[in-house]
Amino acid sequence: MTENYQHILALVFAVKEINENAKILPNITLGFNIYDSHLNARWTYQSALQLISPKNKPFPNYNCDLQDSLVALIEGLYSEISYEIPSIFNAYRIPQFLYASAPIIKDETQFLTTYQMTPNESHQYKGILQLLLHFKWTWIAFFAADAANLEWFKKFMFPMFSQSGICFSFMDSFTNLGYLSDRGRYWIWQQEIFDKIMDTTANVLVFNGDTRSMFVLRNLLDIPAYFHTAQKAKGKVWIFTAQMVFKWYSGPRACDIEILQGALSIGMHTRELPGFRQFLLDRNPYRNKEDGFIRDFWTDVFGCAFPESLPRSEGKDVCTGEERLESLPAHYFPRSVTGHSYSIYNAVYAVAHALHVMYSSTSESRAKMEGRRGRILDHHPWKLHHFLKHVSFNNSAGDMVSFHQNGELIGASDVINWVTFPNQSFFRVKVGKMDPQVPSNECLTVNEDAIAWHRSFNQVQPISLCNEHCRSGFSKKVKEGEPFCCYDCIPCPEGEISSHSDMDSCFKCPDDEYPNKERNRCMAKTVSFLSYEEPLGISLVIGALFFSLVTLLMLGTFMKHHDTPIVRANNRDLSYALLFSLLLCFLSALLFIGRPHKVVCLLRQTAFGIIFSVVVSCVLAKTFTVIVAFMATKPGSRMRKWVGKKVAITIVLSCSLIQALICALWLAMYPPFPDADMHSVIEEMVLQCNEGSPAMFYCALGYMGFLAIASFWVAFLARKLPDSFNEAKFITFSMLVFCSVWLTFVPTYLSTKGKYTVAVEIFSILASSAGLLVFIFSPKCYMILLWPELNHREQLSRRNQRRHFFPIVADSGPNPNLRRNRQAKRPVLYSVHSWD
Known part of the structure; x- marks a missing residue:
């Protein structure tokens, strides 16, 4: 992995600056040893024991070499080993700086001597959560490299995500799916995982892992090239934790990385270090012969061979030393400082500043420094912790470097957008910043215009929802047996509205307002009463x-x-x-x-x-x-x-x-009393008299x-x-x-x-x-x-047979006057029975 060579050079560059600076550790020279873990647990343990043993003798605790006093350890290991290695050095209270992986802390007593140069898991996930909320991605999938990380996430992070409205299509890990159990089924296992990832309706996948996990993932996503019948790869938005970074590595076949186009990650904050770029470009295998790594690096990136290895490397050009590093693609040899290199640089300076303060704290320390240099740390390396926890300085790039009491670096993280190209090249673009020291609603800033999304999204911000948004006028109804992000949209009931999309419930308008026809806005009621004008x-x-x-x-x-x-x-x-x-x-x-x-x-x-x-x-x-x-x-x-x-x-x-x-x-x-009826008529406020x-x-x-x-x-x-x-x-x-x-x-x-x-x-x-x-x-x-x-009365008297109170029945017999009156169509009066 040629990018790792920059990590070595960052260490060398920092030590070189400190040794040349008369203001820091005058008359003291810092040195270093470098061990390659090869992602192998056995080799890593062996290297760790050598650091606390005499040279070439694996006898821990018997190191009597006064010239090689172990001051601190800077580690860039994958998660499994980075959890175990601190337990070895914890007994000796030797400061340890983790720059590539922040392990899950199960027992804090095992990490009392550890300083994290990367954001810990909790801070990273808080940043990822803010990223999801910023883009309104509520339907995601989660993948972890191992089951331990998965269980930790479910226990500590899942409740926080759920409370913020994020739900998961699935949560799984490589080990849960048989990564370590049956290597004979390796390709079948990869195809099963590939199908699981591509079948999910979530367009966003959060991936927790390390460098080794990135190798597996890149092979995994290259499944369609091996199985022509496999379904095609779909564009997804990959969100990686800080320790999962793209690295170019030489091999018989380069994997297709275009599927990872547009991935986002929460990475270590970096700034360009003055002089570091030129320091990188000046490297040469013939001028820097003390560099034990440069020849392997040179042969990998330029495809040449040195004269002493030509019989074994037939067909290759001779490495002349005239090759130009600036001609290399950025993914072969990044010229801008990477997050890991920046963390290594800061870790070296933190040790140097802590040593300087410790030596300068008392006159007794000064005397010892003048008289018996090198013996102090050999017997008392644990004294450095007090000064490391209080160290605070500005590095050459102008960034403040200091630690919390728990050993975590105080500082912001960068949001990185990974841009890939068909020729398998890639580069990283800073598109945002996450500062955990400011309020949570302001901790994330993102430049959306600078983000390059996967080509399948046509440079439009992707959407990751279980279903479409419920527009205003509708409310959400959770589907039974589904996560709460999956819901049906039902219209608001009569008399209620929802003014925004994806509202959990509708609400009533104030008494003097009423819902419009779309039920998404309240309108003022008209005053109504029965008036003389209508x-x-x-x-x-x-x-x-x-x-x-x-x-x-x-x-x-x-x-x-x-x-x-x-x-x-x-x-x-x-x-x-x-x-x-x-x-x-x-x-x-x-x-x-x-x-x-x-x-x-x-x-x-x-x-x-x-x-x-x-x-x-x-x-x-x-x-x-x-x-x-x-x-x-x-x-x-x-x-x-x-x-x-x-x-x-x-x-x-x-x-x-x-x-x-x-x-x-x-x-x-x-x-x-006068009253206003707000409820009888939806669109009107009726003025009326309340009957009391x-x-x-x-x-x-x-x-x-x-x-x-x-x-x-x-x-x-x-x-x-x-x-x-x-x-x-x-x-x-x-x-x-x-x-x-x-x-x-x-x-x-x-x-x-x-x-x-x-x-x-x-x-x-x-x-x-x-x-x-x-x-x-x-x-x-x-x-x-x-x-x-x-x-x-006279007219009535002549017609009546009786006076006053004795009535005459109308049909008592033939009456010629009645007949004539009927023929004349005139009313006939018979008698008056009561007078006032």
Whole structure:
């Protein structure tokens, strides 16, 4: 892996700068040993034991070499070994710097001497979560290199992701799918994983692993090249943790990496180090002979061979040393400092600054430094930890380097976008930054325009959802048995809205607003009441005034002909009272039209109830007078004493007084008041009079109905009494209309809404009053105005066989006058049974 050569050079460059800087560790020279782990656990353990043993002798704890004092260890291991190696050095309290992998900490006591130069797992996942939320990716898949990482993620990170609205298509690991169990099925195993990844509907896959995992992944994604029947690779957005980086490595066959185009990763923050680029380009195998790695590197990247190896490398050009490193592709030899190289550079400087502070802290330390250099750290390497935990400095790039008390590097992380090309080359682009020290909603900044997505997305930001967004006007309904990110979209119920997409539930508008047709916005309600300006109000006003005028004309006619038999029949004063009450009924309808006010609301129902009670009481009194008058004509009848004005007045006053008491109690206890009905009509705010107590309203209405039914029943019994001026028939018809109107009023009143409720009551008042007016008084006015010659007592006396109280039956026998009158189509009067 040629990129790893830059890590070595970063170490060399940092040590070279420190040794040449007189301000840091004067007269002290730093040195280093480099061990290649080869991704092999056995070799790594062997190298670790050599560091604490005499040279070429594997005897830990017996190192007596005063010149090679082990100051610190800088590790770039894969996750399994990086968890085990610290346990070896922990007993010696030797500082260890991890730059390539931040292991999962199971026992914090094992990592007391460890300093993490990379963001730990928790911080990385918090950054990944912010990245998912930024792009609104809620449907993802998770893959881990090993089962331990997977279980740790499920236990500690999964709840945080779920609470933020992220759910998973699947969560799995290589080891769970048989990576280590059956190497004989290796290619079949790879195809199964490939199918699992490509079959998921999630367009975003979060991958946790290390350098070794990247090798496996790159081979894994090259399955279509090996199995021509395998399904084609689909474009996905890969999100890698910091330790998973692209590396070019030489081999018999380069894997196709185009499928990883557009991948994102949370990497170590880097800045260009002054002089480091030129230091890299100046490397040469003939000038830097002390470099034990440069020849292997040179032969790999330039494909040449050195003279001493030519017999074994036939067909290759000779490495002349004139080859130019700047001509190499960036993925062979990156000239910009990588995250791992930057971490190594900072780790070396952290050790140097801590040593410098420790040596300079006391005069005793200075004396020891001058007298017996090298012996102090040989016996007391653990003293360095105190200074490392408090070290703080600016590196040559201007970045602050310091550690938390738990040994984690304080600093930001970069968001890296990996751009690949068909020739298997690639480069990394910084597209954002994640700073864990600022509030979580501001910790991530991303330049979306700088991101290159996979070609299958046509450079449009990918979408990763379990299903389409629920647009405004709809709410989410979770599918049973599915993750909460998978849901159906259902329309908001009547009267509710959802103003944004993907809302969990709809909500009601404020009382003075209503939902629009799309149910995604609240609109202001219009103020509504039955006004004089609208057609319905004008029609009702005209009707009320018209019947009022008719009533006045009839009252004037009766008063003008007050001495005629027709007017005097059936109690003239009751007729006047009834006409005047009907006039007030028609005019009371006007109280229901217009904007409600406090006084109007107090008068509306009470005035209507009392006036109508007077009207019905007058009708009842008139009907009672008819029956009493007929019964009083019988010889020896005791009913004569009930004939007269006093009885009629008593009936009217007593019946009306009861209704007046009901209304007075209503006003005293539950007075009506102006109110606004926000709920009856969705789009309107209806101004109305609140009745205060619906029970009192229906009580007053019920009492009026009781009087009406009583009047109707009495009139019905008296309808066939043989009397010329018998009003019982007309009263029966009028009360039938009256009762019919008010019986239909109740269901209609309850079923209508808004201002039409008031219109129904006005119509009922006008219709019932008009029925009484027309059926009781129009026949009399017809006789008075069109047949005045019959409205004389003398005329009636000649035609009647009996006077006053003895009625003559209409069909008692042949009557030539009746025949002539019928032929003339004139009304015939037979007798008058009651005079006022």
